[in-house]
Amino acid sequence: MTNVLAVAEHRRGDLRDVSYEAITAGRELADEAGGELHVAVISGDTDEFAERLNREGVDRVHTVDYGEEFNHDVYHQAVTQLFDAVDAGYLLTPNSVNALDYVPAAANALDLPVVTDVIDLDGGDESLVATREMYGSKVETTTELDTGRAAVTIRGGEWPATEDGGDAAVESFDADIDESAVRSTVTGFEEAGGGDVDISDADVLVSVGRGIEEEENLDLIFDLADALDATVSSSRPIVDNDWLPANRQVGQSGKVVTPDVYIAIGISGAVQHVAGMKGSDTIIAINTDPNAPIFDLADYGVVDDLFDVVPALIEEFGG
Amino acid sequence: MKVLVTVKEVAEVQDDFEIEGTEIGSQYLDYDLNEWDDYAIEEGVQISENVDDVEVVTVTIGPERSDETIRMALAKGADRAVRVWDEALAEADLLDVGAKVQLLRAVVEEEEPDLILSGVQAGDDAFGATGVALADAIDFEWAAVVNHLDFDADESVAHVHRELEGGVDEVTDVETPAVLTIQTGINEPRYASLRGIRQAQSKEIAPMDLDDLGLSPADVESDLALTGMYEPETESDATYFEGSPEEEASQLGDVLREKGVSQ
Numbered sequence: 001m002t003n004v005l006a007v008a009e010h011r012r013g014d015l016r017d018v019s020y021e022a023i024t025a026g027r028e029l030a031d032e033a034g035g036e037l038h039v040a041v042i043s044g045d046t047d048e049f050a051e052r053l054n055r056e057g058v059d060r061v062h063t064v065d066y067g068e069e070f071n072h073d074v075y076h077q078a079v080t081q082l083f084d085a086v087d088a089g090y091l092l093t094p095n096s097v098n099a100l101d102y103v104p105a106a107a108n109a110l111d112l113p114v115v116t117d118v119i120d121l122d123g124g125d126e127s128l129v130a131t132r133e134m135y136g137s138k139v140e141t142t143t144e145l146d147t148g149r150a151a152v153t154i155r156g157g158e159w160p161a162t163e164d165g166g167d168a169a170v171e172s173f174d175a176d177i178d179e180s181a182v183r184s185t186v187t188g189f190e191e192a193g194g195g196d197v198d199i200s201d202a203d204v205l206v207s208v209g210r211g212i213e214e215e216e217n218l219d220l221i222f223d224l225a226d227a228l229d230a231t232v233s234s235s236r237p238i239v240d241n242d243w244l245p246a247n248r249q250v251g252q253s254g255k256v257v258t259p260d261v262y263i264a265i266g267i268s269g270a271v272q273h274v275a276g277m278k279g280s281d282t283i284i285a286i287n288t289d290p291n292a293p294i295f296d297l298a299d300y301g302v303v304d305d306l307f308d309v310v311p312a313l314i315e316e317f318g319g
Numbered sequence: 320m321k322v323l324v325t326v327k328e329v330a331e332v333q334d335d336f337e338i339e340g341t342e343i344g345s346q347y348l349d350y351d352l353n354e355w356d357d358y359a360i361e362e363g364v365q366i367s368e369n370v371d372d373v374e375v376v377t378v379t380i381g382p383e384r385s386d387e388t389i390r391m392a393l394a395k396g397a398d399r400a401v402r403v404w405d406e407a408l409a410e411a412d413l414l415d416v417g418a419k420v421q422l423l424r425a426v427v428e429e430e431e432p433d434l435i436l437s438g439v440q441a442g443d444d445a446f447g448a449t450g451v452a453l454a455d456a457i458d459f460e461w462a463a464v465v466n467h468l469d470f471d472a473d474e475s476v477a478h479v480h481r482e483l484e485g486g487v488d489e490v491t492d493v494e495t496p497a498v499l500t501i502q503t504g505i506n507e508p509r510y511a512s513l514r515g516i517r518q519a520q521s522k523e524i525a526p527m528d529l530d531d532l533g534l535s536p537a538d539v540e541s542d543l544a545l546t547g548m549y550e551p552e553t554e555s556d557a558t559y560f561e562g563s564p565e566e567e568a569s570q571l572g573d574v575l576r577e578k579g580v581s582q
Contacts, residue, residue, distance in 0.1 A: 011483070028488050049386045070489075072461070097483050099502075100439075101463035104416060104452035134444055135332045139343065140357070142547035143413070150542075163434040183494040194488040204580050215500055228581045240504035250486035252484050261578050282578055284571065285557070289334045293551075300574055301557040303568045312568035 002033035002089035002124065002148055008041045008053055008093055008199060011070065012189065015041075015049055018094035020161035024153050025121065026092045027057035027162070032124035033148075033317050036060065036062060038086045040173070042078045045065040048137045057162040062086070062173040069185055072102040073182040078175040079106045085173065090124065095153035107151035115143060127150045128152075156275065161291045192246040192254075202231035204261045207250055207277070209235040209268020210289065211306055221265065222309050227319030233257065235273045252274035266306050269294025286310070320370065320472060321433035324363045325423065325450070326377040327353040329443040341412055341548045345374045352388045355438025359501040360365065360466055361508040364396035368471045374398050374550070378426050380419060382409060386524055394511030401426055402519040407536035415541035416448045423550040424456045424541060425532035434477070435498040441465050445512035447500075454498035461490060461498040470495075497517050 006026035008019035023039060036059040041049040046063035061274050064078045079102065083091060091106065093099040095117045107114040119140070120131035127146040134141050152254040201207060212218060218238075223234045230249065239249040250257050253274040262280035267273060269285070269287060269292055275284070276277040285298035286306050295301050302309055328350050335346035350538050360377070367373040368406035377392045378402045389400045389558065397457045401421050427435070428522070435454075447463075454461035467480035468487065480488040482502050511519070529536065560570040574580065 007419070007444065009375050011487075052548070057412070072463075078456070080442055096348070097464045097481065100447050101451060101461075101481065101508060103516075104405055104448035104450075105455035106459065106494060107448075108417075108420060108452040108455040110509060114448050114452065115543060116448050132445075133546075135330070136445075137551070138332045138336070138340065140551050141341070143543045144546045145542055145544075184462065185492045186489055187492060188490045189483075190480065190488045190490055192488065215381050228575065242504075242507065244567075246486065248484070253482055256485070261575065261580055276537055284574070291550075291553075294556050295555045296553060298557040299557045300571065301555070302571065303559065303561075304564060308411075308564035312564040313571055316568045316572040316574075317563075 003032065003035040003038060003087055004030040004090045005040060005079070005083050005086055005088040005094055006092045008039060008049065009096055009098060009221065010041070010044050010049060012317050013044065015052055016094070016096070017161060018096060018156045019053065020055065020163070021156065021159045022092055022094050022154060023053070023055055023058060023162040024159040029092060029121055033089065034125060035065050035089070037087065038062060039168075040064065040079065040082050042075055043069060043071070050170045054166050054170065055162045056166045058166045058168040061168050062171045064173050064175045066175060066177055069186055070098050071182065071184065071186055072105070073096070073184055074103040074177055076109065077177050078173070080109050082109055082173055086192050089149045093152040095155050097170065101155050103151050103153055111150070112149050112151045113145055113147055114155045115145065117218070118152055118154050119181045119316050122153065125166050132273070134295060136268070138291070140247050155271065192256045197231060197247060199231055199233040199250065200255050200257050200292045202257070204228055204230035205233045205250075205257060205259045206230045206265065207233040207235065207267060208238060208265050209267030210237045212238070215241065218243060220307070221319055224310055224314050227314050227317035230263070235267045242261055264294050264298070265310065267294055268292045269297060320372060320376045321430065321432040322357070322366055322428055323427065323435045324359050324364045324375060324377045325390050325391070325435070326360065326379045326389060327438070327441050328354045328379065328381050328385040329441050331442065336511060338548050338550065340544045350384065350388065350431070352391055353438050353441050354357040354359065355429050355440060355442070355501060355503055357508040358505050359436040359438050360392050360395055360397060361478055362501055365394065366434070368469055370470070376401065376430060376432070378403065378423065380404070380408070380414065380422055389524055390519045391485065391511060393522045394515040395509055396515065399523040399525070401430070401525050401530065403527050407529060408539065411541055413444070413541055413543055413545040416452050416545040418541045419449045419538040420452045420456050421534060422532065425534055426499060426527070427453070427457050430547045431452045433496050434470065435459065437498065437500050439500045439502050450498045450500040458497045459498050460494045462493045464502050465499045465502045466502040466506065486498050
């Protein structure tokens with residue numbers, strides 16, 4: 001019998017939806033392990049958050065009323081103390097940027113093996129099988145743990161959110177936060193800037209990825225966008241190279257877009273990119289690699305060299 | 320002052336490949352410097368250029384083959400390298416986060432760096448957890464997914480931006496010594512100059528095995544076992560257009576016009 005501690009996530013006053021996915025995955029794991037699901041919410045308006053987190057399958061919600069925003073030193077201390085207090089064997093959180101900023105440290109302190117970005121879980125009583133991707137989504141792997149204890153972070157969108165209300169007891173947990181161990185100070189937030197184009201407003205996006213190879217080849221993409229009366233967006237590597245400003249980036253760390261038509265050119269479709277464009281009405285992919293994950297999502301596909309197809313397409317539209 | 324940069328040589332998989340057991344056949348793999356580490360090296364080298372008396376040391380867990388990748392880091396400006404490998408590590412199909420932390424902790428105890436830079440994740444196993452776990456193990460402060468770094472050596476503070484989801488950065492002051500995991504795009508990694516490549520030939524790559532680090536094979540045994548590897552089932556129900564580029568473009572054109580594009 002192993003209890004599960006799931007930790008919710010919030011930012012600037014709002015709970016993030018991945019918290020409810022962690023409840024679903026946490027309940028499944030608790031059922032397999034024959035234990036209880038404890039949910040923790042740390043910092044911010046914990047009373048309000050606790051009310052929202054009180055959903056079906058949650059046995060107990062623990063609030064740690066300390067500070068406003070995420071601070072990894074506070075989370076580290078609160079989670080390690082709470083993990084022991086509720087006699088948990090599994091720590092389960094969303095695989096978010098903030099989780100990756102405290103879960104590995106807490107896992108080390110608790111002597112838990114850590115397995116991140118998990119897309120499926122099986123078992124949990126004696127052995128836990130976690131499915132994850134490797135080599136940039138080219139393969140899936142199963143990894144097995146027979147420790148009966150682990151820290152697990154789950155990929156967003158792989159488990160449904162738990163929607164129905166629950167009847168868990170809500171308890172305030174009096175964490176003993178050692179201020180001298182808080183050696184990072186969050187001083188604010190900044191929005192990624194650059195340019196005045198709003199890609200989330202566009203009806204048609206011509207989106208370019210690593211396959212474009214060189215900065216000067218971007219002209220081809222802008223020519224196509226002109227011919228189609230569309231807006232140019234991109235995947236991460238283009239912005240990392242400073243070929244386009246950050247406000248053109250589609251994906252997890254960029255913008256979420258839902259245009260009528262999304263044309264992905266030379267974009268393989270890594271999960272971080274897909275998170276930003278999967279809601280597009282019609283998706284067209286042009287890529288040389290027939291196994292590129294972007295084709296799993298595409299309504300229309302062309303497996304060919306973009307440097308042949310795009311000029312032909314510009315021609316087709318009289319460019 | 321010393322900056323330690325973790326450098327991993329990662330396997331990249333070709334478009335067509337076959338899985339043999341829980342591995343990809345070596346003929347389908349190309350080895351390269353981990354993309355994230357390239358940015359971490361650049362950040363370390365920039366600190367050494369801007370602050371007096373900084374030594375940049377790289378540490379790699381990997382077989383002798385990795386020396387080629389390590390030389391690349393040295394050619395870009397790192398001063399010397401440590402490479403950890405052991406028969407006991409070669410036998411494992413997976414080094415999990417805990418095992419890597421044990422190895423890196425031992426290196427940190429030898430080197431006593433003031434700042435550790437690692438990539439956010441490795442392109443192959445993509446755990447994205449080693450740097451932060453290491454920080455806890457060596458009692459350093461840390462920050463994950465850093466896309467802007469301004470290191471104040473006099474005040475022992477790293478002013479960082481952490482790249483959160485949705486185009487928002489968290490602005491944070493981190494006391495050093497610290498481990499910072501570096502995100503792609505934080506800088507523009509330099510290409511090695513010919514002079515750098517020549518100089519790298521005479522820089523030290525110190526090999527270390529478990530004995531040298533005072534560790535036993537049991538210390539670095541992974542809790543995680545790799546039990547299966549398979550190609551994801553393709554869920555594609557896309558309509559594919561084939562033919563010459565002109566024919567493909569013409570069919571795509573029909574779809575686009577049907578959707579009201581450019582009308």
